[in-house]
Amino acid sequence: MNLETKVGAFFIGTIAVAGVLVLRMEKWDVFGKSADRQVLAEFTQVAGLNAQSAVRVAGVKVGTVERIALDKGKAQVFLALPKDFAVYSDAKAQLSSIGILGEKYIELDPGHPEAGTLSGPGPIQSRNGVSMDTLMETLAGIGQDVKGVTYALNQSMGGEQGREKLDEIIDNIRVLTAEFRAMSQENHGTINRTLANAEAITAEVRDRLPRIAQQFEEMSRNLNGLVAENRPELKGTLQDVRKLAANFQSTSENLKSITDKLNRGEGTVGKLLTDETTINKINAAVDSVNDMLGGFNKMEMRLDMNAASWTKRSDSKVGLGLEIAPRHDYWYSIALSSTPDGKVSESSSSVTSTSGTETKTYVNTDQTFTVSALFNKRLGENFVISGGLMESKGGVGAEFRALNDTFRLGAIAYDFSKRDDKPKPRYRITTSYEFWNGLYGQMGVQDLANKDLRTFFIGGGIRWKDNDLKKIIGLASSGK
Numbered sequence: 308m309n310l311e312t313k314v315g316a317f318f319i320g321t322i323a324v325a326g327v328l329v330l331r332m333e334k335w336d337v338f339g340k341s342a343d344r345q346v347l348a349e350f351t352q353v354a355g356l357n358a359q360s361a362v363r364v365a366g367v368k369v370g371t372v373e374r375i376a377l378d379k380g381k382a383q384v385f386l387a388l389p390k391d392f393a394v395y396s397d398a399k400a401q402l403s404s405i406g407i408l409g410e411k412y413i414e415l416d417p418g419h420p421e422a423g424t425l426s427g428p429g430p431i432q433s434r435n436g437v438s439m440d441t442l443m444e445t446l447a448g449i450g451q452d453v454k455g456v457t458y459a460l461n462q463s464m465g466g467e468q469g470r471e472k473l474d475e476i477i478d479n480i481r482v483l484t485a486e487f488r489a490m491s492q493e494n495h496g497t498i499n500r501t502l503a504n505a506e507a508i509t510a511e512v513r514d515r516l517p518r519i520a521q522q523f524e525e526m527s528r529n530l531n532g533l534v535a536e537n538r539p540e541l542k543g544t545l546q547d548v549r550k551l552a553a554n555f556q557s558t559s560e561n562l563k564s565i566t567d568k569l570n571r572g573e574g575t576v577g578k579l580l581t582d583e584t585t586i587n588k589i590n591a592a593v594d595s596v597n598d599m600l601g602g603f604n605k606m607e608m609r610l611d612m613n614a615a616s617w618t619k620r621s622d623s624k625v626g627l628g629l630e631i632a633p634r635h636d637y638w639y640s641i642a643l644s645s646t647p648d649g650k651v652s653e654s655s656s657s658v659t660s661t662s663g664t665e666t667k668t669y670v671n672t673d674q675t676f677t678v679s680a681l682f683n684k685r686l687g688e689n690f691v692i693s694g695g696l697m698e699s700k701g702g703v704g705a706e707f708r709a710l711n712d713t714f715r716l717g718a719i720a721y722d723f724s725k726r727d728d729k730p731k732p733r734y735r736i737t738t739s740y741e742f743w744n745g746l747y748g749q750m751g752v753q754d755l756a757n758k759d760l761r762t763f764f765i766g767g768g769i770r771w772k773d774n775d776l777k778k779i780i781g782l783a784s785s786g787k
Contacts (some may be wrong), residue, residue, distance in 0.1 A: 310758070314752065314755075314761070318736070318752055321738075321750065322716070322738065325738055325740065328740075343370070343373075343387040343388060343389065343390060344388045344389065344390050344394075345388075345428050346385070346386045346388055346394055346428055346429050346431060347383060347386070347429040347430040348383075348384050348386060348413070348429065348430055348431050348433040349378075349381045349382065349384070349430050349433055350381065350382045350384060350402060350433050350435055351381060351382070353375060353382040353402060353411075354411075355404070355411040356372065356375065356384070356402060356411040356412075356413070357372070357375075357411075357605065358372055358374050358375060358635065359371050359372060359634075359635050360410065360411060360412050360413065360605070361410075361412040361413070362387075362388065362412065362413045362415055363412055364414075364415050364416075364417060369388060369389065369392060370386055370387050370388040370392070370415075371386075371387050372384055372385070372386060372413060373386065383430075384400075384413065386400070386413060392417075393417060393420075393424065394417050394418065394424070394431070395417060395418030395419055395420060395422045395423060395424055395425055396418060396424070396425050396426075397419060397422040397432070398415065398416060398417050398432070399416040399418070399431065399432045399434070400414070400415050400416075400431055400432070400433040400434075401413070401414045401416075401433065401434050402414075402433075402434075402435050410605070450569065453566060454566075454569065454570055456566075457563075457566040457567070457569075457570060458570070605634070606631070606632060606633050607630075607631075607632040607638075607772055608629070608630070608631060608632075608772065608774065609629070609632065609638075609772050610627070610628070610630075610771055611627070611628040611629075611630070611642075611768060611769075612626070612627050612628075612769055613625070613626050613749070613766060613767065613768025613769075614626075614766050614767070614768065615749065615764040615766025615767075616764060617753065617762050617763075617764045618762055618763045618764065618765070619761070619763065622647040623647075623766075624644060624645060624646045624647065624764070624766075625645050626642055626644030626645070627642065627643055627644070628641065628643075628644075628679075629641050629642070630683075635685070636684065636685045637682070637683060637685065638683050639680075639681070640679070640680075640681045640683055640693075641678075641679070642679040642680075643677075643678055643679075644676065644677055644698065645675065645676055645677075646675075677698040677699040678696065678699055679695070679697050679698055679699075680695050681693045681695040681697065681704075682694055682695055688708075689707060689709055690705070690706070690707060690708070691705070691706045691717075692704070692705050692706075693719070697719060697721035698721060700721045700722040700723075700724075700733075701722075701723065702719055702720055702723075702733075703720060704717060704718065704719035704720070705717060705718060705719075706718075712741075713741035713747075714739075714740050714741075715737075715738065715739045715740075716736075716737075717736070717738075718736045718737075719734070719735050720734050721733055728757075728759055729754075729757050729760060730757065731756035731757055732756065733756075733757070733760075734754065734755040735752070735754070735755075736751050736752050736755065737749055737751035738750060738751060745771045746767065747767060747769070747770065748765075748766075749765070749766055749767060749768070750763070750764065750765045750766075751763070751764055
């Protein structure tokens with residue numbers, strides 16, 4: 308059995324063992340369902356919400372928005388939650404945002420255990436949060452009401468028509484007094500009888516007047532004493548009433564001045580109430596800021612630190628990589644690594660023997676640092692293609708991913724230049740599995756097409772997301 312057959316058999320056996328381990332440990336099916344639980348919520352509108360937006364409970368992120376679909380005029384939002392996360396029948400979902408201009412997210416109330424566990428994906432109850440557009444509409448309605456009130460007052464009391472109404476009221480008073488005089492003349496006899504009765508009453512009162520006068524005198528003494536005791540309080544109360552009347556007069560004048568300016572569209576608030584162009588510009592600016600901040604907040608920074616031992620060459624390789632992911636379906640990766648395939652140099656030596664002088668040429672490979680800069684595109688959920696600079700050489704690659712990207716199997720081809728010790732391009736096959744909190748192991752074969760350079764490698768590394776790095780980049784850009 309030649310060496311190529313042995314290498315192929317060993318590699319196929321390794322892949323088979325790794326696949327069996329994955330299937331037994333994770334119960335994985337290549338085309339099966341995701342490990343996340345899917346819950347459906349329906350909204351009348353989800354402006355600003357995107358796939359991969361956060362799902363939070365009491366402000367703590369517990370999942371993401373998997374996808375958004377439109378069905379019969381309503382937005383169907385599919386929430387991806389951990390499989391062991393309990394959701395009950397009375398669960399509720401609300402569209403919220405972090406601050407006024409912050410990113411949109413789903414605030415989830417998982418409900419109460421007494422209601423029973425939710426069967427199936429739902430849908431669960433939902434409601435829309437208060438948006439900036441709703442607040443602007445409410446403010447515009449208030450402005451229209453104020454404008455209508457001031458217009459009615461101006462029409463009723465201002466200008467020539469107001470003076471005419473006041474003259475009409477005075478004329479009505481004159482007519483009323485004339486009618487009262489005529490009525491008194493017509494009832495002169497009745498009035499005389501009333502006066503006679505009043506005279507009789509006064510005669511009776513005259514007899515009781517001394518006693519009544521004494522009672523009034525006593526009452527006046529008591530009232531004078533009461534007023535004397537509370538004179539400072541009464542004086543302060545009268546002063547407060549005068550101040551209140553003056554303040555009310557000043558407030559009414561200020562209110563009239565403000566409403567006049569609002570009607571004429573003067574000032575910022577006046578333009579907001581009367582100028583549709585200003586309102587449209589503000590709405591467009593708010594939407595632009597929301598889109599910009601939402602995109603930056605959803606961008607992920609992923610770091611990868613790894614090392615591997617090359618069995619045939621008794622050497623090692625270490626690397627540090629950074630992935631900048633604006634969206635889930637594509638990202639940019641930059642990596643710096645040391646590699647035994649770094650710097651190639653040639654040297655010659657002459658050997659003298661009895662048969663003559665022989666010159667031999669040696670190819671030396673020294674370890675150095677290489678740079679990789681790639682564009683990566685996800686096709687579906689399981690396949691990724693890459694292209695760009697691979698270890699300081701041009702190259703392309705393809706990778707199969709599963710189990711939420713914890714299992715990866717990929718192949719790359721790079722360095723298409725030729726030399727005596729490397730007549731063919733470099734091909735590398737790598738498989739890795741993330742077994743705990745970003746830690747992963749990897750193995751593979753390097754230089755499949757070049758027999759003299761072919762070697763196995765085995766190693767591991769750690770992957771993690773770093774949101775603080777995104778904040779540092781934001782601070783650096785704002786400081787320029």
